[in-house]
Amino acid sequence: MLRILQFLYGLRSFLLFALLEVLAIWLIVANNSPQGAAFFNSSSAVIGSVLKTQSDVVDFFSLAEENEILLAENARLTEELKAIRITPDSVKIELDSALSATFKFKGARVVSNSLRFSQNHLTINKGEKDGIKPGMGVFNQEGVVGRVKSVSTNFAVVISLLNTGSLTSSKIKSNGEFGTINWDGKNSRQAKMLYVPRHVKAQAGDTVVTSGFNAVFPEGILIGTISSIDQTGDPNYLDILIDLSTDFSTVKYVYLVENTEISERDSLNQQSKIQDEF
Amino acid sequence: MNFKRLITYSFLVFILGLVQILLLKNLALFGIAFCFLYLLAILSLPITIPNIPLLLVSFGIGLLIDVFYDTLGMHALAATFLAFIRPFWLKIISPTGGYDDTIDPTISEMGLGWFLTYSLPLVFAFCLVFFLADQWGTGGILNVLNKSLFSSIFTVILAIFVQLLFFKRRRGI
Numbered sequence: 001m002l003r004i005l006q007f008l009y010g011l012r013s014f015l016l017f018a019l020l021e022v023l024a025i026w027l028i029v030a031n032n033s034p035q036g037a038a039f040f041n042s043s044s045a046v047i048g049s050v051l052k053t054q055s056d057v058v059d060f061f062s063l064a065e066e067n068e069i070l071l072a073e074n075a076r077l078t079e080e081l082k083a084i085r086i087t088p089d090s091v092k093i094e095l096d097s098a099l100s101a102t103f104k105f106k107g108a109r110v111v112s113n114s115l116r117f118s119q120n121h122l123t124i125n126k127g128e129k130d131g132i133k134p135g136m137g138v139f140n141q142e143g144v145v146g147r148v149k150s151v152s153t154n155f156a157v158v159i160s161l162l163n164t165g166s167l168t169s170s171k172i173k174s175n176g177e178f179g180t181i182n183w184d185g186k187n188s189r190q191a192k193m194l195y196v197p198r199h200v201k202a203q204a205g206d207t208v209v210t211s212g213f214n215a216v217f218p219e220g221i222l223i224g225t226i227s228s229i230d231q232t233g234d235p236n237y238l239d240i241l242i243d244l245s246t247d248f249s250t251v252k253y254v255y256l257v258e259n260t261e262i263s264e265r266d267s268l269n270q271q272s273k274i275q276d277e278f
Numbered sequence: 279m280n281f282k283r284l285i286t287y288s289f290l291v292f293i294l295g296l297v298q299i300l301l302l303k304n305l306a307l308f309g310i311a312f313c314f315l316y317l318l319a320i321l322s323l324p325i326t327i328p329n330i331p332l333l334l335v336s337f338g339i340g341l342l343i344d345v346f347y348d349t350l351g352m353h354a355l356a357a358t359f360l361a362f363i364r365p366f367w368l369k370i371i372s373p374t375g376g377y378d379d380t381i382d383p384t385i386s387e388m389g390l391g392w393f394l395t396y397s398l399p400l401v402f403a404f405c406l407v408f409f410l411a412d413q414w415g416t417g418g419i420l421n422v423l424n425k426s427l428f429s430s431i432f433t434v435i436l437a438i439f440v441q442l443l444f445f446k447r448r449r450g451i
Contacts, residue, residue: 017362020337024358027344028411054300114348116306118413121348132399186421187324221328237424271443 007171048155051112052125059109059252066252073141103218106131106256111155115248118185120160122146124254127154135216143222143245144168144181144210145254161223162248163186169214170223173207175200181208181223181242188248190227193240200238204228208242215259215266291319291339299346311428314353316343317404318437320361325377329365336361349412351388356408360400371395384448385441397437402430 008015028180059066108130126132126152138145140156146160147168159166161183168181170193178198193208206226212219222245230239259265298316306312320336340357344350368383371392385393405426413422 013333013362016333017358020333020358021355024337024340024351024355028355029351031350050299051346056330112303114350116309116312117349119349123348276321 004271045154046151047110048123048125048152051123052155055109055111062252069141070253095125102259102261104258104260106258108132108156108254108256110251110254113160113248113251115160115162118164120162120248121149122158122160122251122254124156124158124256125154126154126256127151129153131258132156132256133258135262137217137221137259138254139217139257140246140254141220141252142247143224144217145246145248145251147216148256158254160248161191161244161246168217168223169211169212172196172200172202172226173209173220175202177202178211178213179208180239186248189244191224191242191244193226193242194237196238196240198231198236202226202229202238202240214255215262218257218259287319287323290322291316294319295339295342301305302345306421307428307432311406311432312425313436314401314404314408314429315436315440316435317357317401317433318440320357320364321400321437322382322441325368325383329379332364333358333361352408352411355411356404359407360404361402364400367400377449384445385438386445390438393438394434395398395440398430401433402416402426405429405433 101108106126108124108126111125112121114122116122122138122145124132124138132148132151134150136148138147144161146158146166149157149159151157161168161181164183164185165215166183167177170181171178177196178199179193181191182194183191192201196202204226206222208226210217210219210221210223224242224244224246226240227243228241230241233239284387294316298314302313302315316339319339320332323332323335336357337354340354341351343357344353347353368377373392381387383393388396406422409422409425409429
């Protein structure tokens with residue numbers, strides 16, 4: 001017995017090493033699983049405030065540019081609003097459930113961002129206090145950015161579209177064919193569109209938008225344009241490469257969208273035993 | 279390690295961590311050369327430090343950086359690996375007659391050539407583990423090697439500059 005203990009004591013540094021490595025691997029795995037409890041990340045108060053102070057300083061230098069983008073966005077929205085607004089007349093239209101608002105929008109500022117790893121995340125300066133919930137979609141005026149992963153009181157962590165684990169339900173705008181957007185971890189300006197059958201007629205330059213099927217994003221938010229189509233790889237599906245419309249290196253302000261009917265849809269899906277990939 | 283050195287070392291970790299998180303986090307030269315300057319804190323621990331504290335300190339520093347990078351576990355994994363192979367590497371490259379007891383593995387004590395042979399393979403090993411963990415199951419091995427090579431060179435160059443500019447010199451270089 002004593003010999004065994006002595007032997008183990010001689011190996012103590014290796015054992016500690018192995019223990020710490022197992023702990024680190026467990027942390028990586030636990031942190032990367034979609035449903036994993038992210039208890040220890042940049043949405044915590046101290047870390048979030050450090051990152052926020054940093055972005056306060058850095059963002060100051062791009063204020064003029066941001067103002068211009070906001071101005072352009074405002075102009076576009078005003079124009080759209082003008083077209084939508086109905087001039088009052090004698091006919092009164094009753095809103096039914098098909099026309100009622102199912103999406104709520106909020107704005108936030110990005111305080112931390114990464115795009116050079118294969119699992120990229122963003123941190124935003126709004127949290128539980130402002131009504132942010134895990135699962136909300138995130139986009140900006142250019143296109144889709146990602147989805148909220150976890151929230152704390154004042155901050156939230158967003159899984160970027162540039163994350164090899166993130167899947168976004170999408171469709172080709174011209175013919176309505178569905179697919180799934182997934183990033184392959186190589187180029188931060190390009191992603192892949194998966195599960196588009198071979199018979200689909202698509203061509204380079206076609207626009208790809210969100211499909212609105214997974215209830216995270218409303219239908220029709222821009223994702224990118226098709227850059228190339230290859231038929232040689234998979235025997236069942238096309239290899240479609242997409243130029244992302246969002247420039248992730250300059251994402252500063254984002255919009256968050258919440259589907260108010262998501263719980264109803266989820267319970268309906270559960271009732272009919274459908275697994276939603278979310 | 280007496281109390282005064284402990285304070286100095288904590289200060290070094292704090293400053294290097296701050297620089298890493300605030301300045302170097304979003305820096306990647308040509309998209310492949312990352313800088314992990316905070317490794318200088320692990321590399322400049324005294325040669326005589328026992329293995330157990332070395333491993334624990336490295337794991338702690340790695341975890342601290344991880345929390346800010348949102349890459350929980352990856353820096354810790356790689357930094358612990360670096361700490362584990364450090365004593366073996368030090369033994370292999372020890373000069374004839376061994377090390378002085380009081381000496382630190384820095385440029386001012388050991389010279390530039392020795393520091394290069396000491397730090398470059400260790401930082402390369404760190405980068406290799408880090409990028410393997412990062413690209414697990416996605417990228418090719420070539421991509422990992424490419425990033426590791428340039429990141430380790432970039433990191434070591436910056437570490438040398440930091441030592442020449444800010445570390446206290448005991449003897450002339």
